[in-house]
Amino acid sequence: MDNKTKPLKMKNLFTIISLAILFGTSATFAQDKIYKKSGEVLETKVIEIGTSEIRYKAFANLNGPNYVVNKQDVIKIIYENGKVETFENVAKEIAIETQKRAQNVYAEILGQGLLFSVNYDTRFSNKRTGLGGRVGFGGIGGGGESFITVPVSLNYLLGDGKNLFEIGLGATYASLATNDDFLFGDGGSTVLGTMAFMYRLQPIKSGFSFRGGITPFFSSEVFVPYYVGFSLGYTF
Structure with a gap:
């Protein structure tokens, strides 16, 4: 073998090995x-x-x-x-x-507040889920007429993390300034039974929350099974 060829081949081999190590190292550090x-x-x-x-x-x-x-x-x-x-x-x-008690404030459209309401919701123990309750106030008026609601209910949250399912049962006081409404008869006010079967997005710590689902309501004269409700609020 030519003496000049041997060092050249050794040099090429060294270059190949160095490149292999370089690319191998790069591949290792290119990933998390x-x-x-x-x-x-x-x-x-x-x-x-x-x-x-x-x-x-x-x-x-x-x-x-x-x-x-x-x-x-x-x-x-x-x-x-x-x-x-x-x-x-x-x-x-x-x-x-x-282990921190979840509390929420939210505005609800339709739902157990019937039209529009602002609500406070809390758990009864130091947990993010489990048994809790809500209370709210709603009102709308114009043209000499007014409609006021006060929703109160118990609810139970099922699930883990931020995606929960809410089951609720409560009552809503509703008052209308005019008579002859199909819900109120001649009295101008009534108490409706309400239910809630809702998806709730509630952050683990704090942040914006969302609720949406079916909220049937009923009285001695009427039953509305397919009423719905949606809310946006804040969890703390």
Whole structure:
């Protein structure tokens, strides 16, 4: 073998090995690694870190679907740029928040307030779900006529996290300034029984909330099973 050829081949081999190491290192740091408490390491591209969840794509399939992992199941994330974010206190923070009594204020259209009402809602214990109640006040008027409502009800929240289902049973005092209404007869006022079967979006900590669903109402003279209600408010 030519003595000049041998050093050239060795130099080419060294170059190939160096490039392989370089590309291998680049590939390693081009992904976000999620370290779970179970010991599993997920090779990902982190999309979003929410209040209680982390959304990501699998690094091997960046065009694929988004995945979700609970923050309380994660120890840390090492990002592609080398930055490290830890989540050791997340489980404790979430536990504290879930032990806090959820309170809401919201404006409701239709629903148990019948037309429009402003309401206060709370749980009866230091929980985000379970048994609670609401009380509100509604009114509308014009042209010498007025319609006033006072909705009061008990409700129970089922579910975990921020997506809940509400079951409610209550009564609404309603007063109309004119007579001969089909709900009120000649008395001008009445008390209606009300129910609620609603989806509730209630943040784990605090923030804007939403409710929507079916709110039947009834009296001794009428039953309306397909009445609906919607509300927007704030949870604290």
